[in-house]
Amino acid sequence: GQRPATEAVVALSVESVIAGGQPIQVGYDARFVREGGRWLYAGVAWNELASTHFLLKYDGNNHDAAWAQRTLDLAEEVYAQVTADLGVTSLLPQEIKVYDDGELFRTSASLSLPDWTTGWTESGASIKIQLLDDSERTLQRAIAHELTHQVLFAQGLSSPLAGGIDGGLAWLHEGVANFEAGRVIPLGAHWAAGQYSPLVQAAVRHQDEFPLYSMPPWEDVPDDQVGLFYAQSWSVVSFIVEQHGLPGLRRFIAQSIVSQAGTETRPIDDTAANLHAALGVDPESFLAEWQEYARVAGVPDDLVSLARRFPPERALAHVAILSSPEFSGREAGAPGADLTAAYIAEQFASLGLLPLGGPLTGTAWLGSSSSGVITNLQFPGGPLTRTETGGLDYLQQFPISYTHLISVPTLTLLDADGTGLHEFTYRQDFLESAGEGITEGELVWVHAEDLEGMHFGGAVVLERDVGDPVARAVQLQDHGAGGLIVATDKESRNFQVGHVRPITGSEITIPVFEITGTAFEMLLERLGMEYRDLSFAPPAFPLGVQMQQTLVRSPVTATPTANVLGLLPGSDPDLADEVLIVGAHYDHVGQSPDGLYFPGANQNASGVGVLLETVRVWQSAGYRPARSVLFAAWGAEELDSAGVAHYLAHPAVPLTQTVGVIALDSVGNGRGYRLLFYGTREDLPLVHRVEAGTAELNRRAQRRISTGEGWQTLFSSTGIPTVKFIWDEAERDFYMPTDTADHIDPDRLAFSGEILTLISSWLARQ
Numbered sequence: 001g002q003r004p005a006t007e008a009v010v011a012l013s014v015e016s017v018i019a020g021g022q023p024i025q026v027g028y029d030a031r032f033v034r035e036g037g038r039w040l041y042a043g044v045a046w047n048e049l050a051s052t053h054f055l056l057k058y059d060g061n062n063h064d065a066a067w068a069q070r071t072l073d074l075a076e077e078v079y080a081q082v083t084a085d086l087g088v089t090s091l092l093p094q095e096i097k098v099y100d101d102g103e104l105f106r107t108s109a110s111l112s113l114p115d116w117t118t119g120w121t122e123s124g125a126s127i128k129i130q131l132l133d134d135s136e137r138t139l140q141r142a143i144a145h146e147l148t149h150q151v152l153f154a155q156g157l158s159s160p161l162a163g164g165i166d167g168g169l170a171w172l173h174e175g176v177a178n179f180e181a182g183r184v185i186p187l188g189a190h191w192a193a194g195q196y197s198p199l200v201q202a203a204v205r206h207q208d209e210f211p212l213y214s215m216p217p218w219e220d221v222p223d224d225q226v227g228l229f230y231a232q233s234w235s236v237v238s239f240i241v242e243q244h245g246l247p248g249l250r251r252f253i254a255q256s257i258v259s260q261a262g263t264e265t266r267p268i269d270d271t272a273a274n275l276h277a278a279l280g281v282d283p284e285s286f287l288a289e290w291q292e293y294a295r296v297a298g299v300p301d302d303l304v305s306l307a308r309r310f311p312p313e314r315a316l317a318h319v320a321i322l323s324s325p326e327f328s329g330r331e332a333g334a335p336g337a338d339l340t341a342a343y344i345a346e347q348f349a350s351l352g353l354l355p356l357g358g359p360l361t362g363t364a365w366l367g368s369s370s371s372g373v374i375t376n377l378q379f380p381g382g383p384l385t386r387t388e389t390g391g392l393d394y395l396q397q398f399p400i401s402y403t404h405l406i407s408v409p410t411l412t413l414l415d416a417d418g419t420g421l422h423e424f425t426y427r428q429d430f431l432e433s434a435g436e437g438i439t440e441g442e443l444v445w446v447h448a449e450d451l452e453g454m455h456f457g458g459a460v461v462l463e464r465d466v467g468d469p470v471a472r473a474v475q476l477q478d479h480g481a482g483g484l485i486v487a488t489d490k491e492s493r494n495f496q497v498g499h500v501r502p503i504t505g506s507e508i509t510i511p512v513f514e515i516t517g518t519a520f521e522m523l524l525e526r527l528g529m530e531y532r533d534l535s536f537a538p539p540a541f542p543l544g545v546q547m548q549q550t551l552v553r554s555p556v557t558a559t560p561t562a563n564v565l566g567l568l569p570g571s572d573p574d575l576a577d578e579v580l581i582v583g584a585h586y587d588h589v590g591q592s593p594d595g596l597y598f599p600g601a602n603q604n605a606s607g608v609g610v611l612l613e614t615v616r617v618w619q620s621a622g623y624r625p626a627r628s629v630l631f632a633a634w635g636a637e638e639l640d641s642a643g644v645a646h647y648l649a650h651p652a653v654p655l656t657q658t659v660g661v662i663a664l665d666s667v668g669n670g671r672g673y674r675l676l677f678y679g680t681r682e683d684l685p686l687v688h689r690v691e692a693g694t695a696e697l698n699r700r701a702q703r704r705i706s707t708g709e710g711w712q713t714l715f716s717s718t719g720i721p722t723v724k725f726i727w728d729e730a731e732r733d734f735y736m737p738t739d740t741a742d743h744i745d746p747d748r749l750a751f752s753g754e755i756l757t758l759i760s761s762w763l764a765r766q
């Protein structure tokens with residue numbers, strides 16, 4: 001009594017061959033329906049979900065309904081953008097088919113498509129998207145590209161595929177589609193520029209570009225020129241919009257449609273005439289101006305001039321102040337860091353930045369949510385002041401575990417009766433490396449890795465080359481050692497260095513010192529021994545003398561320190577909720593009880609000085625960014641980037657609205673000859689702007705692949721593009737007392753300031 005099935009899903013395997021090509025095999029689930037006693041093929045078995053303007057078809061084996069809903073949400077965002085930009089009020093609902101399998105995609109679209117193609121559509125047909133990865137950015141750009149083609153078809157701009165007269169408008173189709181794809185994601189124009197600008201720039205410089213007034217139809221574009229065709233089309237459309245705005249682009253498209261309809265017998269390309277009719281431009285000068293725009297990769301002239309106003313002497317003045325003894329090395333948790341934070345906050349206030357440090361709950365002026373995160377960054381009516389608290393609150397406070405040396409460590413050699421034989425000199429002969437405590441015990445030479453069966457009964461262990469001294473100290477203290485002295489090959493100058501403190505109380509309860517090679521030789525001399533005597537000694541060999549070590553720290557306490565956060569609100573209501581972060585850490589490694597202090601001029605008072613003067617250049621020139629820019633002076637970077645980690649857990653603006661991060665670290669000098677910038681392909685929009693910008697400033701910078709070090713990588717790991725500037729080989733002088741303001745090179749500081757001013761204003765502008 002069962003009714004016969006009327007529908008079936010069958011796993012199909014299909015082989016396709018283009019004449020002369022290799023066969024392509026695809027497997028997929030196909031739907032069959034039973035009609036009139038026969039099974040009929042009904043296409044791919046899709047799952048479906050609809051929204052206002054789209055019907056999404058996708059493979060339910062690979063994606064769930066939540067994914068489909070999210071994809072439709074992205075598509076609706078794209079729809080709003082593209083139709084508004086192109087002035088379209090109604091468009092028939094669009095079908096989007098998403099392919100996970102590239103071969104099935106090409107079988108359904110065109111077998112000749114390259115495998116990196118993300119989308120395909122034809123007039124009135126569905127939008128076909130190939131998913132190359134999980135990136136929402138890529139998906140959204142692909143939908144925008146194909147939807148733009150459909151909007152242009154609907155407006156009457158004919159198919160870029162058709163040969164003959166209409167084919168000549170392929171460049172306009174692709175140019176607008178690529179331009180719109182760049183408009184739908186944050187910093188999208190900069191992403192697109194990173195992808196396309198270098199190609200066009202190289203072509204124009206070698207006069208290899210397609211002739212602008214006779215762009216070829218698609219079928220005449222050689223395979224190896226497809227990338228340039230896309231790139232040049234994007235560049236010309238971007239240039240039109242930069243010069244004439246979106247209304248200009250709409251007029252040019254409308255004019256192209258009119259001329260296309262009226263010129264059935266003319267060989268197409270009326271681009272020159274259309275530009276003149278729609279925009280009133282002289283085609284010759286338009287061509288020359290576009291070529292110049294492409295040649296400089298779009299770097300805006302006015303921003304180059306703005307960047308050249310950067311005052312290195314003012315930045316250097318900040319460096320001199322912050323590296324002076326009054327700031328005592330700016331150690332997080334110590335008064336010098338608090339003084340520095342107050343100095344920066346005062347600067348931010350004088351620059352008119354909005355204080356974003358304090359708790360935001362209950363403030364009305366930003367429409368903040370109860371969670372303390374700003375949900376809406378639109379600032380009607382210009383700069384706002386915080387009235388609820390009455391004061392300016394730039395400091396975002398957070399606790400750190402703080403401890404410091406309270407006396408100069410000592411190391412004393414005693415004879416068996418406890419009479420002093422020799423006093424070693426701190427930093428000259430030895431330096432603390434871990435742990436704490438006061439100990440006095442028999443000195444025992446140990447040269448066995450395996451401590452099985454040994455117990456030191458409070459003796460002080462002397463060893464060479466222990467690898468990781470922390471791990472070794474833990475092992476030795478478990479075997480009863482009262483202290484550890486590691487004999488190194490280092491020289492005294494290696495001990496003129498500021499220590500980066502452990503973040504939490506260490507598990508080491510004994511004092512651990514390193515001694516120089518010279519101090520070790522002196523010790524052996526005192527003992528009347530030579531090194532080879534020790535080599536032949538038993539694994540644990542008492543040396544017949546006593547050693548006393550003192551290493552006294554304050555108790556570890558939870559101590560407040562702070563990030564200093566100031567916002568320059570964006571002027572464009574559509575872009576103000578996109579935030580660029582420009583950041584530099586202000587803390588350093590403080591001072592030592594022996595009176596030595598670490599000025600940290602290059603590391604990183606230089607970054608702070610450059611950051612402050614960049615804001616001042618903007619203010620004095622009346623430059624107001626379209627996007628919002630958060631200037632962040634981070635605290636406690638030397639403690640494993642504690643300040644940035646705190647910020648990421650308590651962001652002043654949502655991370656989803658944070659579009660890029662520029663990091664400055666030691667930008668005033670280095671032993672090398674170049675300013676370096678770190679970034680990967682994931683950082684393309686920033687990296688490309690740096691490359692284009694340095695060329696226009698007639699400077700040289702070199703890109704390095706990110707090593708995963710530095711506070712900015714914490715932002716990278718949330719998917720936010722970053723770029724970090726540091727002078728080549730600056731690290732050779734890190735944490736040295738010689739890192740003083742008079743070692744900063746004003747010209748190098750100027751370069752850092754100019755490139756920061758240029759790229760931050762560029763990224764914040766469009």
Ligand SMILES: [Zn+2]
Nearest residue numbers: 145149174177
């Ligand atoms: Zn296209």
